Amino acid sequence: MTETLYPELPTTRSSPLDPPAELGVLRETEPISRLAFPDGTLGWLVTSHALAREVLADNRFSNRAELQHSPIRAGGKPIPQQPPAKPGMFINMDGQEHAKYRRLLTGQFTVRRMNQLIPRIEAIVRDHLADVRAQGPGVDLVEAFALPVPSMVICELLGVSYEERESFQRNTKALFTLTKEFAEIRAAFERIEDFVADLVRRKHDEPGDDMLTGLIQTGELTDEEVANMGLLLLVAGHETTANMLGIGTLTLLGHPEQLAALKADPSLIDNTVEELMRYLSIVQFGASRVALEDVELGGVTVKAGEPVSISVMAANRDPAKFDRPEEFDIHRPATGHVAFGHGVHQCLGQQLARIEMRVGFNALFREFPDLRLAVPASEVPMRDDMAIYGVHKLPVTFS
Template identity: 75%
Template sequence: MTETLYSELPTKRSTAFDPPAELGLLRETAPISRMRFPDGHLGWLVTSYALAREVHADRRFSSRAELQHSPRRVAGEPVSRRPPAKPGMFISMDAPDHTRYRKLLTGQFTVRRMNELMPRIEQIVADHLAAMRAAGSPVDLVANFALPVPSLVICELLGVPYEERETFQQDTAKVLSLDSTFDEIMAAFERLEEFVLRLARQKHVTPGDDMLSGLIATGELTDEEVANMGLLLLIAGHETTANMLGIGTLVLLRHPEQLAALRADPSLADNAVEELMRYLSIVQFGTIRTALEDVEVGGELVRAGESVSISVAAANRDPDRFERPDEFDIRRPASGHIAFGHGVHQCLGQQLARIEMRVGFTALFREFPDLRLAVPVEEVRLRDDMAIYGVHELPVEFS
């Protein structure tokens, strides 16, 4: 049996953009290796692209909350089994429950519908860039562009009053902070649940033209189920894209030859988004699956009940899948990365995220051709203290 190599998942990045060096070394020597989880569970860590896709796609591995052991260490968390996912929290369920909830949402996230949203997304981006110019240089790109754009988009899509954004943004930050205690996380999550449940109940009485109202109109869901589904979308719909817009801008500014190529050929925008997703892999703790029966993976026997932590960051830097993986190259064929996951749990909102990033990056560098950092790069505060990586602020200046 493979030696236990880590007491928890390495998360300290080698540089601002590169995943922990230990993960790359492990991928080359033991792509599936033993890992002791923070709660004492002896499970596994997967770091190669091939094995990551294999585990994601294998129905013998479960996403059920009550079977999982988390690689994230949380101060004050009791060492006990987690309860089953609440109704509607479909990302922590297996079929048939996961299938039922996801099917109700799939029609809301079709490529066609996301493309129909593009004019509104373009308008939101244009409005925020105009406000940024009016505010004058220097300006924090995160507070003035990267965070508000996806926040407003997901609020309009779900039917969440945008004026209440500070409420859910603050509580979401508390849930995702690696410095939060277990009690702080639980309290913030409960406030988020109450916030969206109140909204769902209001829409049950006075529906609108939005996704929450659409879910209620199916007649197949309770208000609690609608609220929990909406909560997952609300958190994922603004946190991940916001951080990609922030740190993605930093990557492009730090690779001027790549940025020049993108400006010269806007048709590269789609591939640039894929490359940024692959290169950065901002979800710090990857994904977790637990074996429902004994399964052989990469020559190792994963026994029933053992959790597998899948490092998306390491898999997306696998040289067996991507040539020169540690180089940022917007011309590389970057499709096939697993930044949005893989298999039946692949991110539902990935097309929306792609459109927001494509529109956002293209418009930003078109409107501000001389955009540049306003502080030395060493002074940019990185989100290595958060479950979703990125930058806390990005001071930029322009003429």
């Protein structure tokens, strides 16, 4: 295999719902290709489904923060390398260090416990759909529904006052905004750190039936560890699901025959959610790993210290894995996608996200069977400027 150097990660989408065309070309011609990272480091770009899963499952590839090189820019400039992850920041740790923290959270995210939350999630969805109707046709579905539903769910799970949501939502959005300078992103992150650290201090005096209190009461963690674990859950727990609810609605409205099938048979919702995750792959720039030793991968040698960028978008549109991958089809068995990752770092809250989407989409189209866009699809503002893709706004109308 030749090692053609790709000068920069392709980021310009072919259309609002499709990945950059260059990723598909690379997947067919060079599924692991040389990539120049913005900080000058030479590494690799993986675009095939098989190789993506191979890297994500191989403990010879590290997720440690201090080893990473970002394939994207912030404010047009390379993102500097980061220090080692702070205690509790388990997503940027490997091995036993990662496993220790993940073990303490696994019991909080079992399928059984998530299913017990369904009645409460249904009530939250019902209340916000009532707000949508009260605001009337022309309402922004992101502001009235897609964002507040997962925000309220994660607030209740963590024991965060919902009245405090505006501050962390504003700062979380800043974390994912590619047009901001890295110093601005860092400052937003530190504000969230301070917010959660203060929340943990308050939990000692006012414990509740929530995850932060539960983590404190294990007796195995310092307050710093609890706060950092809570921060990760708070940031991840609403930004991704909120954007899936928004862009997922846009996708369904843009495929009326698929939407009609879902309305006729709500039991298709499980497949619909998986297909939306596969088709949209909203974590735009995928996952990053660094080789801890020389690794043979896809016919090339990834040398120790070289970064690997895994394009989830390209992997989830791989025809070697999915039949007619460019088509949105809620009847396909969409299992096997890597939208939630793969291996030991696979998304811990994926079952919660699935439930929120299942409940949210079914209730939305049951309550508003004639829901439609209030503006032409071409005028819906897409989140091209964000690391988590979606829609900034979604004006909708209904009878």
